[in-house]
Amino acid sequence: MVILVISTTIDPASIGPASALLAMPGWHPGPSLEDDIPSFVHGEGRVRLVQHSNSIVEEDDLDKRWEAATGEVVDEVIFLSKHKAASNKPALTIHPIGIPHLNEGEVPLAGGKPGWAAPPNPRMGSWLRRLKTIANNHNLLPEFEITLEATHHGPIINVPTMFLEIGSTEEHWPRQDAAQVMALLVCEGLGLGGSPDIGNWSGNNSGKNKVLFGIGGGHYVPRHMDIVMKKDCVWVGHLISGYALPMEEDTSALKDGGVGGNWRKSITVSFEATKSAFPGGEIIAHLDHKSFKGWQKNAIVSFLVESNIKVGKPNDFN
Numbered sequence: 001m002v003i004l005v006i007s008t009t010i011d012p013a014s015i016g017p018a019s020a021l022l023a024m025p026g027w028h029p030g031p032s033l034e035d036d037i038p039s040f041v042h043g044e045g046r047v048r049l050v051q052h053s054n055s056i057v058e059e060d061d062l063d064k065r066w067e068a069a070t071g072e073v074v075d076e077v078i079f080l081s082k083h084k085a086a087s088n089k090p091a092l093t094i095h096p097i098g099i100p101h102l103n104e105g106e107v108p109l110a111g112g113k114p115g116w117a118a119p120p121n122p123r124m125g126s127w128l129r130r131l132k133t134i135a136n137n138h139n140l141l142p143e144f145e146i147t148l149e150a151t152h153h154g155p156i157i158n159v160p161t162m163f164l165e166i167g168s169t170e171e172h173w174p175r176q177d178a179a180q181v182m183a184l185l186v187c188e189g190l191g192l193g194g195s196p197d198i199g200n201w202s203g204n205n206s207g208k209n210k211v212l213f214g215i216g217g218g219h220y221v222p223r224h225m226d227i228v229m230k231k232d233c234v235w236v237g238h239l240i241s242g243y244a245l246p247m248e249e250d251t252s253a254l255k256d257g258g259v260g261g262n263w264r265k266s267i268t269v270s271f272e273a274t275k276s277a278f279p280g281g282e283i284i285a286h287l288d289h290k291s292f293k294g295w296q297k298n299a300i301v302s303f304l305v306e307s308n309i310k311v312g313k314p315n316d317f318n
Contacts, residue, residue: 001075002046004066005186009053013082013166016179021049021186024193033062033069046075047190056081057111060156076121076160078186083149083167091167092135092178094128095149096120096237097157100269101244101262111154117238117270119277121162123199124148125212125228125236127189130198132229134181134188144178147220148228150241151270160277201235201278210317211281213274213309214239215267215300217288224286227314234317237274237283240266242291249295259299267300271309284312 007018021027022040030041030048040049050066052059056079063074083093098117099108106114132146149165164185166178191197212234214224221239228236245267248260275283285304289297304311 002048002066002072003190004062004074004077005047005049005080006056006059006062006077007049007051007080008056008059009051011056011082011173012170013173013179014056014080016166016174016176017080017164017182017186018049018051020176020179020183024183024187026192031070033066042192045192047192048072055111057154060111060154061158062155063157063159074159076123077157078121079161079163080182081163081165082173083165085168088169089145089167090143090172090175090178091145091147091165092131092140092181093147093149093163093165093167094124094131095163095165096124096151096239097153097155097161097163098151098238098270098273099153099244100151100238100240100273101246101266103262108154110152111156113154113156115265115269116156117151117273118157119160119273120151120237121160122201122235122277123189124162125234126199126232127162127185128228128236129232130189131181131185134184138177138181138184140177140181148225148236148239150214150217150219150221150239151244152219152241201281208233209235209278209281211235211237211274211278211283212317213237213271213283213285215285215287216240216242216245216291218242218291221288223288223290227286227317231317235278235281237278238270240270242288245296245300247296247299259295263300264303267303267309268307271307282310284310284316286312286314286317
């Protein structure tokens with residue numbers, strides 16, 4: 001079982017962390033993927049850094065393609081990428097991927113396939129907390145915001161996955177200090193320096209098996225973030241923002257408790273993907289209550305109860 005770290009040579013926010021990683025000791029050339037995609041192997045371990053030259057969100061099924069090319073089964077994938085934001089504020093972000101709210105036939109804006117979500121990488125919560133520490137040690141705070149993002153975009157992948165991103169403008173993407181921080185996060189997080197890796201889900205974590213499944217809120221999920229940053233024992237699954245919960249108020253349907261839209265599918269797909277990434281975990285839905293209207297919250301809570309998905313409050317993640 002191997003871990004793929006995926007970078008692209010057309011994105012400065014991907015080039016920087018990949019180059020900083022490869023400058024660290026222990027790397028040597030590995031097998032090529034389909035002749036034109038080189039890779040590097042770290043020591044005798046299970047980490048592979050892959051460099052392709054296409055859009056990071058459009059190279060699908062790299063896990064399956066790697067196994068077909070090398071015979072090595074991929075256990076998890078980590079993407080190095082840029083982050084764009086209308087605010088233009090510098091940021092270092094981590095997030096799961098998928099577009100579970102789209103209907104079949106809709107055209108994705110940034111890779112993936114409608115109605116799909118990749119299993120979230122269980123390392124996200126612990127890596128977010130570690131990222132803040134590393135960034136602080138390298139004097140990137142408070143200039144850079146350290147944050148989770150909600151589940152969004154592709155590429156299609158089938159194993160636990162997360163994106164590590166540098167944002168948010170052309171000024172920030174090539175920053176070497178930000179690249180070094182992200183490279184150190186990968187190095188420490190995967191134990192490449194000889195220390196134990198961070199955030200490896202075993203399903204037997206001394207009773208600390210509670211997984212936050214975030215529902216509602218904006219793209220940077222602040223109320224879910226509050227829990228993740230304050231509680232060292234909480235794991236992070238999918239984070240479904242309000243825009244990924246399309247709900248249509250129908251006065252006649254509301255009399256029967258019905259609410260239209262694709263929100264049920266979005267929740268179900270994301271929950272099942274989270275469950276698959278945390279075997280043996282206790283998946284607990286956490287709602288950003290203030291982001292919903294009353295009828296929306298009632299419909300979501302009723303659906304969660306009907307679906308046997310536990311709904312929790314912040315204190316339930318202790």
